[in-house]
Structures are given as structure tokens and as C-alpha cells.
Amino acid sequence: PVLCRMSSQDLSIAAKLINGGVAGFMGVTCVFPIDLAKTRLQNQQGRDMYKGMVDCLRKTVRAEGFFGMYRGAAVNLALVTPEKAIKLAANDFFRQLLMEDGARQNLKMEMLAGCGAGMCQVVVTCPMEMLKIQMQDAGRLVGHPQGSAAASPSSRSYSTGSASTHERSSATLTARELLRTQGLAGLYRGLGATILRDIPFSIIYFPLFANLNHLRVGEHSGRASFAHSFVSGCAAGSVAAVAVTPLDVLKTRIQTLKKGLGEDSYNGIADCARKLWTREGPAAFMKGAGCRALVIAPLFGIAQGVYFLGIGELVLRGLQ
Numbered sequence: 353p354v355l356c357r358m359s360s361q362d363l364s365i366a367a368k369l370i371n372g373g374v375a376g377f378m379g380v381t382c383v384f385p386i387d388l389a390k391t392r393l394q395n396q397q398g399r400d401m402y403k404g405m406v407d408c409l410r411k412t413v414r415a416e417g418f419f420g421m422y423r424g425a426a427v428n429l430a431l432v433t434p435e436k437a438i439k440l441a442a443n444d445f446f447r448q449l450l451m452e453d454g455a456r457q458n459l460k461m462e463m464l465a466g467c468g469a470g471m472c473q474v475v476v477t478c479p480m481e482m483l484k485i486q487m488q489d490a491g492r493l494v495g496h497p498q499g500s501a502a503a504s505p506s507s508r509s510y511s512t513g514s515a516s517t518h519e520r521s522s523a524t525l526t527a528r529e530l531l532r533t534q535g536l537a538g539l540y541r542g543l544g545a546t547i548l549r550d551i552p553f554s555i556i557y558f559p560l561f562a563n564l565n566h567l568r569v570g571e572h573s574g575r576a577s578f579a580h581s582f583v584s585g586c587a588a589g590s591v592a593a594v595a596v597t598p599l600d601v602l603k604t605r606i607q608t609l610k611k612g613l614g615e616d617s618y619n620g621i622a623d624c625a626r627k628l629w630t631r632e633g634p635a636a637f638m639k640g641a642g643c644r645a646l647v648i649a650p651l652f653g654i655a656q657g658v659y660f661l662g663i664g665e666l667v668l669r670g671l672q
Contacts, residue, residue, distance in 0.1 A: 368441040370664030375655035376436030380428050382654070383647045385409055385421035387428075390643035391488040394604045397615045397632065401492065405643050416491050424487030427523045431480035435473055440655060443469035443558050462559035470554035471547070478546045479539040482530075483523045485607050490522070493612055545603035545621050553596045557652065561588035565656075578660050585656030586649040593648035598637035600644060601628070 380387075389408040392401075402408035412420045446465035451458055530538030564584040568576040576584070602624050611617055616631070618624035628636050 365441060365445075367662070367664030367668055368444055368659075369437040370667055371658050371662070372437030372440035372655065373433035374663050375440070375658040376432040376651075377429060378658070379436075379651035379654045380425070380432045383650055384425045384428065385412075386643050387647045388412070388421055388423060388488045390640035390647060391485055391604055392492045393643060394601050394640040395489050395492060395608055395615075396639070397612075405646075412491060420491055423491055424484040424523065427480060427483045427487060431476055435476040435480060436655065438476060439469050439473040439554070440659070442472040443554065447558075459559055459563075462562055463555045466554035466556070466558035467551050469558065470551035473554075474543065474546050474550055477550060478541075478543050479527075481546065481603070482539055482541055482607050483526055485604060486526050486609060487523055489608055489610070493610060541609075542603050542607040545599060545606050545624075548621070549596050549599035549603055552599070553592045556595055557588050557592035560591060561585055561652070561656065564588055575660075578657060581656045581660045582653045586653035589652035590645040590649040593644045594641050597639075597641040597644055601637055601639055604640075 386405065386409075389402075389405045389412075392408055392412075393405070396402065402411060409421060416423070443465050446468040447462065450461040450465055527539065530541075534541075561584050564587060565576050565581055568580040570576070575581075602621055605616075605624050605628070606618050606621065616627050618627065
């Protein structure tokens with residue numbers, strides 16, 4: 353009954369939010385272990401514990417069990433629905449706002465719409481990844497000597513001494529401790545780096561997807577096939593993911609609270625970039641690039657597939 357009183361525009365926005373949420377939930381469930389490997393590879397300094405993604409996952413399962421690959425997944429699953437929903441719905445909103453009726457391709461406006469989407473999503477993305485990274489990296493530090501200089505009050509909220517620490521409670525305690533000691537600023541540590549990563553990503557991804565998808569738009573249906581939309585989402589996602597990997601590495605390093613013995617701590621983006629360049633070389637800026645592409649490609653392929661199928665619209669119709 354409530355839905356019957358909603359305008360068509362409200363129904364459209366609600367459907368987009370449902371589509372984005374379903375896509376995010378499905379995508380994270382599929383690719384989270386690869387995301388964990390990305391975080392651990394990006395945080396390696398000095399002698400590498402992991403030789404690559406497969407080696408990282410194999411050692412993680414051996415040391416922490418199968419569910420060790422899903423450390424931090426609870427945080428991601430709880431917040432990825434609003435994060436992906438905001439990102440995809442905001443891009444659609446800005447495209448409709450900025451692009452003239454009937455305009456199919458306008459690169460400048462598409463990039464501005466992507467920029468707006470990237471700005472909107474960081475409200476959820478930054479605290480989500482802040483908490484997720486603490487959980488993901490904790491296993492890397494098990495058995496790794498920890499330096500007292502790098503430890504901070506805000507990092508005492510989770511334990512790296514045991515791989516069996518309960519993930520959900522650890523994330524909750526981390527959030528509570530950060531809020532208690534630093535307020536909201538603690539949860540938004542690395543906000544600048546998150547913005548610098550997400551805005552370029554959205555500027556690259558959304559116009560690239562729109563143009564790739566437009567290549568196979570049917571004359572009668574007015575849209576591309578499901579397979580083409582899925583492949584376009586995967587291709588655009590992987591290109592955008594690799595392009596912004598250096599910024600993702602900086603964000604991961606800045607947001608990681610607990611450091612091993614001899615590992616650097618950072619006082620901002622410029623300090624992190626300088627230390628990374630001088631101590632680990634330019635190749636360090638591309639750590640985890642392959643993992644990131646393998647994570648983002650299916651995430652956005654699934655997202656575009658969900659949009660194509662119109663799951664949100666089907667749900668709302670069933671509730672009417």
C-alpha cells in the first residue's frame with residue numbers, strides 16, 4: 353500500500369538502491385578472499401611473507417583455516433549494500449541531472465556524473481574499509497614481531513595474537529575504541545586517500561562502461577544483451593581498478609593501524625608516497641594490482657548484470 357503512493361521517480365530510486373545492494377552483497381561473497389590477499393600484499397614491507405595471491409591464500413588457509421580468508425567479511429557485507437547502492441544510484445542520478453534528454457554519449461558529463469558518484473560513496477566506503485583492513489591484516493601479523501612505535505591506542509581494539517579471534521566482535525570493538533579515543537575522525541582515517549582513489553575510479557569506470565555497453569545496444573530493445581553488459585562491467589572495472597592501484601596502496605597503508613616491527617607508519621598521503629618510493633621503489637605502488645582487478649571486475653560485472661535483470665523492479669512490483 354505504501355508503494356502505491358510512491359511516485360514513479362521514487363520507485364526508480366528505490367529499485368536502483370535495491371539493485372546496488374544486491375549486486376554488492378553477491379559480489380563481495382564471491383571475491384572477498386582475493387580482496388584479503390590484496391590487502392596483505394599491499395601491506396608487506398621489507399621481506400615478503402607472501403609471494404603472490406595464491407601463496408597468500410594458501411598460507412592463510414593453512415594458518416587460519418578456510419574462514420581465515422573471510423576475516424573482515426562481516427564488516428564488508430554489512431556496509432557494502434549501502435556503499436554499492438549509493439555509488440550506482442548516485443551515478444544514475446547525476447547522469448540524468450547533467451545529460452540532456454536523448455543524449456546518449458557525452459564524455460564530459462559522464463565523467464562529472466562519475467565524480468559525483470565517487471564523492472557520495474566515500475561516506476560509507478571510508479569507515480567500511482578502515483574496519484575491514486584491520487581485520488584482514490591481523491592474520492598477516494600473527495607471528496610477526498610487532499613494533500611498539502607503530503602501535504597506537506586506537507589499534508589495541510583488536511588482537512593480532514590469535515588467528516581465531518572472532519571477526520565480528522573484533523570489528524565492533526575496533527569501531528568502539530576508535531570512536532571513544534578519536535571520535536568520528538578515527539573511523540574516517542584515510543578519507544583523503546579514499547577520495548583520491550574513488551573519484552578517479554568512478555570517472556574512469558562509468559563513462560568506459562557506458563561506451564562499451566553502447567557498442568552492442570540493440571535497435572529494437574534499446575539496450576545491450578545480458579552477456580555484453582556483464583562483460584562490459586568486468587572490462588571497465590578491471591581497467592579502472594588497475595589505473596587507481598597506486599592510490600589504493602596509499603590508502604591501505606595509511607588506514608592500517610597495527611604495524612609489524614620495522615614497518616613504517618605514515619603522517620598523511622605525501623609522507624606515505626615519499627616513504628614508499630624511497631624505501632620500496634616505484635613497483636610498490638602497484639602491489640596487489642592483479643588482485644584488485646580480479647576483485648573489481650566481477651563486482652561490477654555482477655552489478656551491471658543485476659541492473660540488467662531489474663531485480664529491484666521485480667521486488668518492488670511484488671510488494672505492490
